Amino acid sequence: MTAKISVSGVGKTFPIRGGGEFTALRDTTLDIAAGEFLVVAGPSGCGKSTLLDLLGGLTRPTTGRLLLDGDEITGPALDRGIVFQQYALFPWRTALRNIEFGLEAKGLPRRERSAVARSHLDLVGLTGFGDRYPHELSGGMKQRVAIARSLAYDPDVLLMDEPFAALDAQTRDSLQDELLRIWRRTGKTIVFITHSIDEAVYLGERVAVMTSRPGRIKEIVEIDLGPRDEIEDLRSSAGFAAHRHRVWTLLRDEVQAAQRLDAPRPDVPRPREEARLD
Ligand code: ADP
Numbered sequence: 001m002t003a004k005i006s007v008s009g010v011g012k013t014f015p016i017r018g019g020g021e022f023t024a025l026r027d028t029t030l031d032i033a034a035g036e037f038l039v040v041a042g043p044s045g046c047g048k049s050t051l052l053d054l055l056g057g058l059t060r061p062t063t064g065r066l067l068l069d070g071d072e073i074t075g076p077a078l079d080r081g082i083v084f085q086q087y088a089l090f091p092w093r094t095a096l097r098n099i100e101f102g103l104e105a106k107g108l109p110r111r112e113r114s115a116v117a118r119s120h121l122d123l124v125g126l127t128g129f130g131d132r133y134p135h136e137l138s139g140g141m142k143q144r145v146a147i148a149r150s151l152a153y154d155p156d157v158l159l160m161d162e163p164f165a166a167l168d169a170q171t172r173d174s175l176q177d178e179l180l181r182i183w184r185r186t187g188k189t190i191v192f193i194t195h196s197i198d199e200a201v202y203l204g205e206r207v208a209v210m211t212s213r214p215g216r217i218k219e220i221v222e223i224d225l226g227p228r229d230e231i232e233d234l235r236s237s238a239g240f241a242a243h244r245h246r247v248w249t250l251l252r253d254e255v256q257a258a259q260r261l262d263a264p265r266p267d268v269p270r271p272r273e274e275a276r277l278d
């Protein structure tokens, strides 16, 4: 089987002002199957967004190759939709017109655009909110619009960079369920980035845990919890706890490593900090 997305030996360095370079990602290798829901989890600053930007074609790798359907990713294209943490909606466009945006780029006639946008507004549970402007929507609703906008032009792959991180816990939980429902309905390949262990285990078929900076894939954890809506209160189940513990252990070591990297000189006192994993 050929992978939908193949990342091999990918590294990314950034030039540092005043000389030298900074390695954000090194030797990252990962295959993602068509229709898979893959979560990438890792400590803050380990290179998750750098990896997502590379998949989106927003930047180019310093070493290695990224392939989509066997072809090298050389730039952004309509075969990949991206959803960022911050809503990134056009404030001067209504929800419906935001969703229409990608369809304009595709050259769809007006009437068809409107119909497709409306069906995606329904898909994300915002029927009746099409005429609202972003400032008239809650954070969760804005993120629903962003997801609808990315899906409307029917990309094969949805790339999501901590899309629910800015939302309150309850909204986040319900959007996670919505996303799983949409994934099952549409069969998209989803690459979802998070620093939340619960979110990773709840959403992913596999969770790729990254090392601390410079990031690479440390281990891939298979999550065999079955369809998430079959068990009531899955998050409280023993199976969930076991997977959570596995990912937590892998991440804890990386967060501690990252803190050592960030440690100040010994003569500078620093307030004690709890390891934040979630
Ligand atoms: P994460 O998303 O995992 O928190 P990022 O991928 O955003 O991490 O960043 C990884 C590291 O690369 C960070 O230390 C960040 O400061 C650095 N970095 C990211 N983008 C740039 C850039 N354009 N120039 C220089 N350094 C960058």
Ligand code: MG
Pocket: 048, 049, 050, 161
């Ligand atoms: Mg990030």
